[in-house]
Amino acid sequence: TMRALPPRPDLRRAVDALAAEGNWDSRGYVRAGEEGHVGDIVVAERGGFDGDIFFGDMTALGMKLRGIKGVIIEGATRDQNELNGEEFDGFPVYARYFDPRGPEWLGVSWNVPVRVGTATVLPGDIVVAEAEAVLFFPPELLPQVLQAARDRQALEHYERELMNSKQYRVRDVYPLSPTLREEYERKRRQPPPQ
Template sequence: MHELGIVHRTVQRADRAAVEALAEFGVATVHEALGRVGLLRPYIRPVYEGAKVCGTAVTALLQPGDNWMLHVAAEQVQEGDVLVAGCTTECEDGFFGELLATSMRARGAQGLIIDGGCRDVDELRAMDFPVFSRAINAKGTVKATLGSVNVPVVVANALVEPGDVIVADTDGVVVVPAAKASEVAAAAAKREAGEAGKRARFQEGELGLDLYDMRPKLAAMGLTYRD
């Protein structure tokens, strides 16, 4: 049961140094470093090419066709936050556009993740305000029903707690629990260092079959070569 009509003003945000460290890595690397969990469903896409964002979550629970709580959430945004909005039921209306982005940016917001629609895409691109949404839709919304701000929300099948780290790029969106941010940043750095070595070997022509020692297992499972 969703908690409605509540705004939590106090958020325990992830460590700032850990957020800055995670911002150096792509979503795929962070997802792997987290243990292959935390991804939003892949229908959440950037509304313009090249959009990327990393920051701490301020959450909003919306009602279908109603963007009132995005305005309420704007007051709770601090420098470095990413607004993350879910909805009580599926809705692709255009909850967010250029005017709200202007307001959010003035408060220090880094971007928006929304399981709903977005409009004013050309203006958002010109502003370079990253938005990742379920749909692009010119249909407007009303301001008539209460949701909540800074409560746990499920967005595209992923649980987001206020203060969690959101990393988003062309590959998707991943949620890193605030308490694990430093650990995951360290694991991501270790993974990238390992990949650099593998990349060099691939560039020299070595096959994954040999680099990952796949041949014995393939043979044991019955793979045969025929000329």
């Protein structure tokens, strides 16, 4: 995780001095690419829709080649065509929006809690993402999250079966009417056929 702030001269001097002292790149996106570990997902807080660009395709390529698995940006990125191209298969980048400008904000915090939308993200959180949404949760919740996902998947599978049978109205199936819900729960309690 990393947080960035809009630039100002005194902040720029402080970040540059810390970077020189710590032997790291003062550009947060470069530092993320150099210090990330195999399997990491970089989460960058860049100010949302009022914020800044995180990176472009060259830095993204460096991250991918380092073994980083993807990037989530509360803000913008650029080079949308390239990031959606074949070279970046298996390296998803989620951003609020795309903008052709270069990054200006300063990376000021590293491995700290950050905000993405209404979620607080901590270093080490589990990240699940798809085209519609990104979900963050603490590792200790993994068993409950997996069970809730399995339960939801089973319910929706049952609802689809009912709809595909063409014997029910949509409003009876989604959400399940009390009668169909009772039938669903009864079927779930039955042991699987041998």
